[in-house]
Amino acid sequence: MSVHTEAVRVEQLTRVYGTDQQPVTALAGVDAVFVRGTFTAVMGPSGSGKSTLLQTAAGLDRPTSGRVRLGDTELSGLSETQLTKLRRDRIGFVFQAFNLLGALTVEENIVLPSRLAGVRVDRGWLAEVVQRVGLDDRLTHRPSELSGGQQQRVAIARALVTRPEVIFCDEPTGALDTATAADVLTLLRMLVDTHGQTVVMVTHDPVAASYADRVLVLADGRLVLDLPQPGATRIAEVLATLGRSRVRS
Ligand SMILES: Nc1ncnc2c1ncn2[C@@H]1O[C@H](COP(=O)(O)OP(=O)(O)OP(=O)(O)O)[C@@H](O)[C@H]1O
Numbered sequence: 693m694s695v696h697t698e699a700v701r702v703e704q705l706t707r708v709y710g711t712d713q714q715p716v717t718a719l720a721g722v723d724a725v726f727v728r729g730t731f732t733a734v735m736g737p738s739g740s741g742k743s744t745l746l747q748t749a750a751g752l753d754r755p756t757s758g759r760v761r762l763g764d765t766e767l768s769g770l771s772e773t774q775l776t777k778l779r780r781d782r783i784g785f786v787f788q789a790f791n792l793l794g795a796l797t798v799e800e801n802i803v804l805p806s807r808l809a810g811v812r813v814d815r816g817w818l819a820e821v822v823q824r825v826g827l828d829d830r831l832t833h834r835p836s837e838l839s840g841g842q843q844q845r846v847a848i849a850r851a852l853v854t855r856p857e858v859i860f861c862d863e864p865t866g867a868l869d870t871a872t873a874a875d876v877l878t879l880l881r882m883l884v885d886t887h888g889q890t891v892v893m894v895t896h897d898p899v900a901a902s903y904a905d906r907v908l909v910l911a912d913g914r915l916v917l918d919l920p921q922p923g924a925t926r927i928a929e930v931l932a933t934l935g936r937s938r939v940r941s
Contacts, residue, residue, distance in 0.1 A: 724915060730891075735908070737934060787847070841872035841873075917930060
């Protein structure tokens with residue numbers, strides 16, 4: 693596979709927290725490639741290392757060992773300043789809590805990270821992003837005047853505005869009701885299908901994961917399954933089986 697089709701590659705990714713006396717191995721040598729223009733869900737039992745994988749792959753946290761490459765850039769060689777710039781310029785983040793500022797309008801929230809970084813906002817691109825996420829008529833509203841799903845759309849627009857090579861989402865629908873979650877997942881799917889965006893999403897929800905092209909399943913810090921489009925029922929079965937084997941062990 694050519695490097696140019698890879699958005700992110702992690703190799704033997706290992707993250708050990710805690711002390712030498714009491715180490716906690718959150719990731720124990722994970723290998724994975726996230727291809728450009730695909731939507732990957734990362735699943736697994738609580739404590740299996742999902743968030744740690746996301747954080748290390750996104751350059752928010754440094755691995756104890758192993759490598760992360762974003763496109764052609766190897767992250768381990770970067771200084772903190774370079775890593776901060778890379779996250780700002782090349783990666784988008786969407787979290788369960790929308791992290792919007794209540795005193796600012798929708799538009800001000802979307803452009804805030806760029807403004808703080810002193811990056812000029814391309815108005816044409818901003819208009820396109822806003823249109824893609826369906827917020828054209830909400831730009832002057834405050835977050836409190838929006839539904840949960842609309843607030844998450846603002847967070848997605850904020851992530852998209854820098855034209856990121858990949859968007860990392862940690863439980864993006866965790867705070868939403870079923871119908872609103874479906875709306876947000878449909879948007880992420882559309883960004884991948886229509887605009888070639890790359891999305892990596894941590895989720896506990898088999899229905900949310902069924903929107904992805906591929907589901908990676910972690911257990912005890914290891915990648916145990918890599919399933920192409922398994923469907924919600926199969927995902928739920930796999931997770932239940934994993935849960936049972938963990939209870940037995
Ligand atoms: N900062 C930290 N210090 C110490 N241990 C940590 C830290 N962050 C995570 N861990 C541990 O690493 C392991 C993996 O945690 P992680 O949050 O990646 O799991 P997860 O699969 O995302 O869990 P959940 O589904 O509950 O959010 C867990 O045992 C957790 O307790």
